[in-house]
Amino acid sequence: GENVEQHPSTLSVQEGDSAVIKCTYSDSASNYFPWYKQELGKRPQLIIDIRSNVGEKKDQRIAVTLNKTAKHFSLHITETQPEDSAVYFCAATTPNHRAGTALIFGKGTTLSVSS
Amino acid sequence: DVKVTQSSRYLVKRTGEKVFLECVQDMDHENMFWYRQDPGLGLRLIYFSYDVKMKEKGDIPEGYSVSREKKERFSLILESASTNQTSMYLCASRTGLAGMYEQYFGPGTRLTVT
Numbered sequence: 134g135e136n137v138e139q140h141p142s143t144l145s146v147q148e149g150d151s152a153v154i155k156c157t158y159s160d161s162a163s164n165y166f167p168w169y170k171q172e173l174g175k176r177p178q179l180i181i182d183i184r185s186n187v188g189e190k191k192d193q194r195i196a197v198t199l200n201k202t203a204k205h206f207s208l209h210i211t212e213t214q215p216e217d218s219a220v221y222f223c224a225a226t227t228p229n230h231r232a233g234t235a236l237i238f239g240k241g242t243t244l245s246v247s248s
Numbered sequence: 249d250v251k252v253t254q255s256s257r258y259l260v261k262r263t264g265e266k267v268f269l270e271c272v273q274d275m276d277h278e279n280m281f282w283y284r285q286d287p288g289l290g291l292r293l294i295y296f297s298y299d300v301k302m303k304e305k306g307d308i309p310e311g312y313s314v315s316r317e318k319k320e321r322f323s324l325i326l327e328s329a330s331t332n333q334t335s336m337y338l339c340a341s342r343t344g345l346a347g348m349y350e351q352y353f354g355p356g357t358r359l360t361v362t
Binding site for chain 2: 134139142165166175176177178179182222226234235236237238239240241
């Protein structure tokens with residue numbers, strides 16, 4: 134089945150710096166790659182996603198890139214702010230997963246932005 | 249807005265008890281999921297349901313069962329709770345429309361088994 138690896142597990146940056154989180158996946162049939170943000174004590178919420186027919190997607194200060202050949206995708210946050218501090222999860226889904234199209238998550242990255 | 253609710257935010261149970269965690273969604277979603285979240289291990293899929301009375305095992309189904317008698321409700325059952333099942337449990341739901349993969353999460357239930 135699908136396996137998603139996420140790095141780094143923790144990331145500390147200064148306010149205004151950029152942050153990059155990387156994920157790799159194992160199933161070449163995967164076709165959807167979301168990123169979820171989970172603030173302390175809250176539920177995970179989708180912040181951006183990308184499909185396998187697209188190489189890059191941007192939404193204001195966040196962007197996601199996908200390299201299908203290498204089977205990896207990355208989250209880029211520019212001009213980080215203290216409110217970006219949270220746990221970020223990448224995920225992948227494949228129609229052929231034995232559980233249907235459930236999302237398989239990475240282990241998460243704790244991002245800390247200090248002012 | 250999609251609303252996914254879970255019956256309890258915090259739950260304390262004793263070893264050996266039968267535990268029911270309930271999840272309800274109000275968006276007529278076909279798909280519902282149960283994950284457990286542990287520090288350093290991320291979100292791990294326990295069970296999944298794509299229709300009423302239908303279920304699929306996820307990556308860590310051992311020690312758990314599920315029930316989906318109505319479309320809006322998906323229950324996670326711990327037949328005999330053990331201390332290693334102390335965790336945060338997150339429910340999620342998603343439409344069954346082709347190509348629509350976004351999952352919406354509930355607030356979570358923090359279960360402590362003593």
